[in-house]
Amino acid sequence: MSAASHVNRVVPEAEVIVVERGPHTSYSMCGIPFLVGGVVGEGRDLVVRSPEQFRRAGVTVHTRTEAISVDADARRVRVRDLAAGAERDEPYDLLLVATGARPVVPPVPGAQRYAEVVHTLAEGERLRARLDAMEGDARTVVVVGAGYIGLELAEALVTRGLDATLVDANSQVMASLDADMARPVEEALRRFGVHLALAERLEEVRGEGRACREVVTDGGAYDADLVVVAVGARPAVDVARTAGCAVGDSGALLVDPTMRTSVEGIWAAGDCVESTHLVSGAPVNVQLGTHANKQGRIAGLHLAAALRGDEPPAGAAFPGVVGTAVTKICDTEVARTGLNEREARDAGVGYAAVRFTGSARAGYLPDAGEVAVKMLAERGTGRVLGAQLVGTGNVGKRIDTAATWCQLGVRVQQAQLLDLAYAPPFGGVWDLLAVGARKLVRELGLSPQL
Amino acid sequence: MSAASHVNRVVPEAEVIVVERGPHTSYSMCGIPFLVGGVVGEGRDLVVRSPEQFRRAGVTVHTRTEAISVDADARRVRVRDLAAGAERDEPYDLLLVATGARPVVPPVPGAQRYAEVVHTLAEGERLRARLDAMEGDARTVVVVGAGYIGLELAEALVTRGLDATLVDANSQVMASLDADMARPVEEALRRFGVHLALAERLEEVRGEGRACREVVTDGGAYDADLVVVAVGARPAVDVARTAGCAVGDSGALLVDPTMRTSVEGIWAAGDCVESTHLVSGAPVNVQLGTHANKQGRIAGLHLAAALRGDEPPAGAAFPGVVGTAVTKICDTEVARTGLNEREARDAGVGYAAVRFTGSARAGYLPDAGEVAVKMLAERGTGRVLGAQLVGTGNVGKRIDTAATWCQLGVRVQQAQLLDLAYAPPFGGVWDLLAVGARKLVRELGLSPQL
Numbered sequence: 001m002s003a004a005s006h007v008n009r010v011v012p013e014a015e016v017i018v019v020e021r022g023p024h025t026s027y028s029m030c031g032i033p034f035l036v037g038g039v040v041g042e043g044r045d046l047v048v049r050s051p052e053q054f055r056r057a058g059v060t061v062h063t064r065t066e067a068i069s070v071d072a073d074a075r076r077v078r079v080r081d082l083a084a085g086a087e088r089d090e091p092y093d094l095l096l097v098a099t100g101a102r103p104v105v106p107p108v109p110g111a112q113r114y115a116e117v118v119h120t121l122a123e124g125e126r127l128r129a130r131l132d133a134m135e136g137d138a139r140t141v142v143v144v145g146a147g148y149i150g151l152e153l154a155e156a157l158v159t160r161g162l163d164a165t166l167v168d169a170n171s172q173v174m175a176s177l178d179a180d181m182a183r184p185v186e187e188a189l190r191r192f193g194v195h196l197a198l199a200e201r202l203e204e205v206r207g208e209g210r211a212c213r214e215v216v217t218d219g220g221a222y223d224a225d226l227v228v229v230a231v232g233a234r235p236a237v238d239v240a241r242t243a244g245c246a247v248g249d250s251g252a253l254l255v256d257p258t259m260r261t262s263v264e265g266i267w268a269a270g271d272c273v274e275s276t277h278l279v280s281g282a283p284v285n286v287q288l289g290t291h292a293n294k295q296g297r298i299a300g301l302h303l304a305a306a307l308r309g310d311e312p313p314a315g316a317a318f319p320g321v322v323g324t325a326v327t328k329i330c331d332t333e334v335a336r337t338g339l340n341e342r343e344a345r346d347a348g349v350g351y352a353a354v355r356f357t358g359s360a361r362a363g364y365l366p367d368a369g370e371v372a373v374k375m376l377a378e379r380g381t382g383r384v385l386g387a388q389l390v391g392t393g394n395v396g397k398r399i400d401t402a403a404t405w406c407q408l409g410v411r412v413q414q415a416q417l418l419d420l421a422y423a424p425p426f427g428g429v430w431d432l433l434a435v436g437a438r439k440l441v442r443e444l445g446l447s448p449q450l
Numbered sequence: 451m452s453a454a455s456h457v458n459r460v461v462p463e464a465e466v467i468v469v470e471r472g473p474h475t476s477y478s479m480c481g482i483p484f485l486v487g488g489v490v491g492e493g494r495d496l497v498v499r500s501p502e503q504f505r506r507a508g509v510t511v512h513t514r515t516e517a518i519s520v521d522a523d524a525r526r527v528r529v530r531d532l533a534a535g536a537e538r539d540e541p542y543d544l545l546l547v548a549t550g551a552r553p554v555v556p557p558v559p560g561a562q563r564y565a566e567v568v569h570t571l572a573e574g575e576r577l578r579a580r581l582d583a584m585e586g587d588a589r590t591v592v593v594v595g596a597g598y599i600g601l602e603l604a605e606a607l608v609t610r611g612l613d614a615t616l617v618d619a620n621s622q623v624m625a626s627l628d629a630d631m632a633r634p635v636e637e638a639l640r641r642f643g644v645h646l647a648l649a650e651r652l653e654e655v656r657g658e659g660r661a662c663r664e665v666v667t668d669g670g671a672y673d674a675d676l677v678v679v680a681v682g683a684r685p686a687v688d689v690a691r692t693a694g695c696a697v698g699d700s701g702a703l704l705v706d707p708t709m710r711t712s713v714e715g716i717w718a719a720g721d722c723v724e725s726t727h728l729v730s731g732a733p734v735n736v737q738l739g740t741h742a743n744k745q746g747r748i749a750g751l752h753l754a755a756a757l758r759g760d761e762p763p764a765g766a767a768f769p770g771v772v773g774t775a776v777t778k779i780c781d782t783e784v785a786r787t788g789l790n791e792r793e794a795r796d797a798g799v800g801y802a803a804v805r806f807t808g809s810a811r812a813g814y815l816p817d818a819g820e821v822a823v824k825m826l827a828e829r830g831t832g833r834v835l836g837a838q839l840v841g842t843g844n845v846g847k848r849i850d851t852a853a854t855w856c857q858l859g860v861r862v863q864q865a866q867l868l869d870l871a872y873a874p875p876f877g878g879v880w881d882l883l884a885v886g887a888r889k890l891v892r893e894l895g896l897s898p899q900l
Contacts, residue, residue, distance in 0.1 A: 030874050031814055045814045148873075278869075289879045290872035297900040316898035319867050326871035335871055364481055364495045394844040400851040400870045400881065407868055408858060417769050418857055419728075420850045421776035421785055422740035423598075424480050429739045431850065448766035450747040 001026045001049065002293055003096050003269060006300030008059050011307050016059045017090060019079050021066045024121045025051050030289055032124035033149065036131065037156025043125040062090075070095065070243035072263050077239075094303050097240045097253065097261070097268040098296065101233035101287050106144065110205030114212040115144070115229040118153065127228070131160060138225040139163055142215040144202050145231035146173035151185070151329050153228055154194045164194050165222045167215065171199040176325060178340045180355055181388045184372050188332035197222065235272045235285050248274040252285035257317035259299040267303060269295035276320035279338045279385055279406050280347035286321050294318060323386075324403040326396040335399035338386025338406035339376060350379035354439040358432045360393030362424035369393045375402070375412075375436035382411040382446045387433065394426065402433055412437040413446055451476045451499065452743055453546050453719060456750030458509050461757045466509045467540060469529050471516045474571045475501050480739055482574035483599065486581065487606025493575040512540075520545065520693035522713050527689075544753050547690045547703065547711070547718040548746065551683035551737050556594065560655030564662040565594070565679040568603065577678070581610060588675040589613055592665040594652050595681035596623035601635070601779050603678055604644045614644050615672045617665065621649040626775060628790045630805055631838045634822050638782035647672065685722040685735050698724035702735035707767035709749040717753060719745035726770035729788045729835055729856050730797035736771050744768060773836075774853040776846040785849035788836025788856035789826060800829035804889040808882045810843030812874035819843045825852070825862075825886035832861040832896045837883065844876065852883055862887040863896055 001018070008016045018025070024047060031046040040046060051061040064082045071078070076089040103119040105111050118124050131138065139162065143154045146168035157164045166173070166189065172182035173189065173196070186196060200219035205227050207213045215222045235252035237245070246262035248254040252274040259267045270292035277284045301316045324337040344351045353376045359368040371391030377384050387402035389395050405415055415437035422429050430438070442449050451468070458466045468475070476499040484490040494500075501511040514532045521528070526539040553569040555561050568574050581588065589612065593604045596618035607614045616623070616639065622632035623639065623646070636646060650669035655677050657663045665672045685702035687695070696712035698704040702724040709717045720742035727734045751766045774787040794801045803826045809818040821841030827834050837852035839845050855865055865887035872879050880888070892899050 028812065028814070028874065028879075030872070031812060034815065034874060039816065040814050288872065290870070290881075293879045294867060294900065298898070301898055301900070313899065314897040315863055316900075319864075320869075322869045324869045324871045326873045326876055328873065328875040333875075337869070337871070362478065362481060364478070364490050365484065366489065394847055396873070397844055397848050397871060397876050398850065400848065400868075400883075401854055403869055403871065404851055404854045404860075408860070410854075410858070413765055414769075417744060418850075419770075419772045419774045419787070419853055420740070421774045421787070421847060421853065422480070422738065423776045423778065423846070424478065424484060425778040425783075426776055426847050429478075429743045431740075433850075447764040448748070448751055449763065450744065450751070 001054065002296030003098070003300035003303060004054070004059050005057070006297060007304045007307065008057060010304045012058070014307050017092070018054070018059060018061045019065050019067050019077065019090060020051075020061065020063050021082065022120050022122050023063050025049060025054060025061060025063070027121045028289070029121070032118055032121065033152035033156045035124050036118065036128050036153060037159045043121055043128070046121060067099070067239045070239060070266070072243040072266060075265060093265070094306055095266045096299055096303060097245070097266060097272060098270045099236040099239055099272045101271040102236045103229070103233045104231050105229055106202050106231060108202050108204055110207060111202070111229065114205045114207045115227040117229050118149070119233060130226070134225065140165070140223040141226040141228065142167055142222050142224040144168070144215070144227065144229045146170065146198065147175065147230060147232060148325065148327050150230035151189065152327060153230060154189065155192060155330055158193050165197055166194055167197045167200055167202060167217055167222070169199070169201045173198070174334065176323070176336055176340065177334070177388055177390070178342070178374060181372055181374050181390050184390045185329055185332060185334055188330045192330040233271070233287060237272055240266070240268060240272070248283045250274045250283045250285040257319070258302045258312060259295055259318060260302070267299045269299045275318070278320040278322050280343065280349065282347060284321065284323070286323060288325070291321060322403055322406040324399060326399055328396065331392050332390060333392070333396035334390050335396045336386070336388045337399050337403040338384065340386055340388065341376065344376055344385055349385060351376045351385055352379060352440055352443040354436055354443055356435070356439065358427070358435060360391060360395050360427055360432075362428060365424055371395050371432060373432050373436050375433070375440055377412045377440040377444060379444060382413050382441065382444055384410050384412060384415060384437070387436065389432070398433065412440040412444070413448070416441060416450060451504065452746030453548070453750035453753060454504070454509050455507070456747060457754045457757065458507060460754045462508070464757050467542070468504070468509060468511045469515050469517050469527065469540060470501075470511065470513050471532065472570050472572050473513050475499060475504060475511060475513070477571045478739070479571070482568055482571065483602035483606045485574050485578050486568065486603060487609045493571055493578070496571060517549070517689045520689060520716070522693040522716060525715060543715070544756055545716045546749055546753060547695070547716060547722060548720045549686040549689055549722045551721040552686045553679070553683045554681050555679055556652050556681060558652050558654055560657060561652070561679065564655045564657045565677040567679050568599070569683060580676070584675065590615070590673040591676040591678065592617055592672050592674040594618070594665070594677065594679045596620065596648065597625065597680060597682060598775065598777050600680035601639065602777060603680055604639065605642060605780055608643050615647055616644055617647045617650055617652060617667055617672070619649070619651045623648070624784065626773070626786055626790065627784070627838055627840070628792070628824060631822060631824050631840055634840045635779055635782060635784055638780045642780040683721070683737060687722055690716070690718060690722070698733045700724045700733045700735040707769070708752045708762060709745055709768060710752070717749045719749045725768070728770040728772050730793065730799065732797060734771065734773070736773060738775070741771060772853055772856040774849060776849055778846065781842050782840060783842070783846035784840050785846045786836070786838045787849050787853040788834065790836055790838065791826065794826055794835055799835060801826045801835055802829060802890055802893040804886055804893055806885070806889065808877070808885060810841060810845050810877055810882075812878060815874055821845050821882060823882050823886050825883070825890055827862045827890040827894060829894060832863050832891065832894055834860050834862060834865060834887070837886065839882070848883065862890040862894070863898070866891060866900060
């Protein structure tokens with residue numbers, strides 16, 4: 001919708017047509033756990049701009065309409081009106097594919113029937129309504145998948161008074177963290193009352209009639225009045241594939257930095273596209289609203305320029321990602337950027353890692369709290385490869401400093417001497433990330449060792 | 451003491467002698483307002499390492515001993531034992547001057563007699579003891595000087611139940627912020643109960659006997675059972691001057707990046723030295739523990755290398771500063787880096803500035819709060835010149851990202867596309883600083899305009 005808005009605004013003579021499977025446009029996917037937990041009042045609070053608002057601005061929006069296939073030679077999209085069941089063709093001059101991702105449902109008995117996925121706002125609203133209706137009746141819930149969304153949902157469900165168990169086949173929560181950094185997150189979840197069933201593989205979801213009863217893993221069985229699955233999502237590339245768009249090693253659509261696919265006249269943006277990881281150089285598919293939004297704007301600039309026959313604006317290129325992510329789980333902020341140890345090994349990068357604990361406030365202040373810090377740098381050069389922060393207090397957004405270092409190729413020798421902010425409510429005279437850089441300089445035998 | 455510790459550790463055969471005017475070593479100056487306010491229990495909580503601890507490690511520490519002058523040819527320091535009143539010479543091979551800064555007391559009648567300064571831990575302890583003794587008796591206090599320390603002290607005194615008035619000759623608090631960014635800080639102070647007497651020049655402090663009674667300005671008169679002056683400090687360069695050390699335009703000691711003064715065998719570090727502002731290129735004297743600490747370490751590396759006849763370690767150079775600072779005033783976090791508008795004008799840099807308000811959390815979450823953001827970038831190039839952040843929530847340490855941009859010469863065209871962290875508890879899909887960068891790209895007519 002970012003691209004659609006831009007084209008609609010700067011090329012008013014163009015007819016901008018949007019085809020959307022669901023009933024909503026432009027909403028905060030990341031806000032859905034807050035809707036489920038009741039922190040956000042209702043679904044429409046998460047909507048940034050409704051179909052009606054887009055229509056009033058002059059964009060043609062077909063909701064509850066699914067794109068089925070694309071004929072790139074004839075330049076038309078086959079679509080299905082989901083309410084009427086009727087199919088038709090929508091012709092185009094230029095096409096943007098923004099099909100997002102489809103949540104994975106584990107292929108085990110009962111999962112498809114009993115498990116909820118909460119990927120779209122409509123699904124979030126449905127789960128919220130179900131929880132509201134079950135109020136008092138539902139006692140137990142199992143969340144399958146201990147990634148960001150699974151953790152946020154488990155917290156939301158405990159907040160609503162449910163007894164929540166988090167099941168994951170991995171032996172830690174949050175695979176994007178190293179195991180030693182996932183520990184404090186697991187402790188925060190346990191303190192909050194979430195039961196962890198880690199290193200357990202889902203085998204079956206059992207129920208009676210329409211009602212879920214139990215979740216069975218290879219390690220146990222758990223009562224479940226409700227099962228929510230959040231094991232990730234795969235880039236939705238099927239429609240673009242019918243047009244012949246190439247798919248990269250990550251399973252997402254190949255695009256150049258201007259968001260152009262391999263097929264003439266077709267651009268793509270958002271959760272369905274592949275990006276370059278700027279630290280490892282590897283192709284990755286990172287599903288995050290902040291990337292989708294930037295990519296949408298860049299695609300919009302190029303679509304508008306192409307429609308008008310203009311040169312594309314200078315520098316309108318998506319640079320890639322460094323895997324920055326942040327969340328707040330219970331009282332604990334969790335943030336990461338760049339490569340973790342597993343990713344560094346996979347990328348074949350020689351690295352050193354340091355892990356230590358510090359505080360987000362001066363130690364002599366009350367409630368100084370504790371922050372676990374982990375940082376990686378490249379052997380030889382000292383290039384910052386990644387950082388992970390887990391702790392209470394003002395911790396999460398500090399990752400942006402390390403993200404900038406990762407994206408710009410800053411070295412720990414320089415990072416340790418940057419003019420970072422100091423005052424007692426925010427830590428010690430040496431910033432936590434500067435401490436990490438200093439430790440890495442020593443660990444790597446570089447100079448100067450301050 | 452950072453330098454002393456390093457030399458003592460790596461050159462065990464060296465005799466390291468420290469001469470200190472006060473009774474303490476290595477404490478948190480920035481923690482003093484918390485001691486005054488009672489958040490920190492007692493002075494020793496702020497001490498990182500006591501003279502006795504240094505002595506046990508093998509450093510000779512003479513406390514309550516003042517350095518008076520230096521004979522650089524004879525390589526000796528004239529010192530006075532403040533308890534005994536006796537003078538003597540301390541010989542040296544290499545000398546580090548870390549004399550800090552001396553608080554300014556306005557030259558008006560009564561100020562010297564009645565006003566407290568709170569620059570050292572001993573002074574902080576004295577004020578704390580006086581407040582404890584006056585408990586119940588003292589009603590009113592005037593704080594002269596609306597900089598970081600003055601604001602923190604005013605907050606601390608209100609917390610203790612005193613009626614506090616903040617007087618400053620400037621028409622805004624915090625001269626390091628632009629006036630439009632100082633407004634929300636002033637509002638936070640007023641909400642907290644601090645009276646502001648801005649654009650008023652101190653004329654007299656009146657009292658009877660030992661007791662302070664009233665503060666008179668050119669705009670009014672204020673009851674005052676206590677007056678605290680915090681109008682800044684001047685680099686203490688008198689001792690180094692006796693050795694012939696050159697002083698720069700900022701009034702602080704000239705040093706090269708290895709912390710060497712203009713006189714052979716003499717280094718200097720901390721609040722008494724001049725640094726280069728890396729955005730404006732101007733010489734500045736920034737009195738902050740985080741710089742002092744880094745400079746001390748760098749000086750220590752060079753002193754140790756010189757003592758052993760080694761080559762100095764590669765890259766052991768203080769790069770300069772970008773004027774990063776942060777504080778928390780009442781419920782409001784205040785942070786700045788780089789140049790504000792006045793500084794940009796003084797530096798003769800062509801710039802554009804944007805100011806807007808956003809939120810440190812997603813707007814649909816409760817208590818989203820408000821953050822005022824101001825950013826400056828250079829005309830033509832788009833180089834980030836500075837940023838100011840004022841608001842509630844996790845705001846303060848976000849300045850480090852902008853500080854990194856300022857120090858590395860990042861341009862707004864690039865900054866807007868960096869992979870910064872996003873999740874609803876931390877803001878919108880576009881990070882506040884990225885929004886500022888985007889707005890500046892437009893304002894400056896650069897590309898791409900996302």
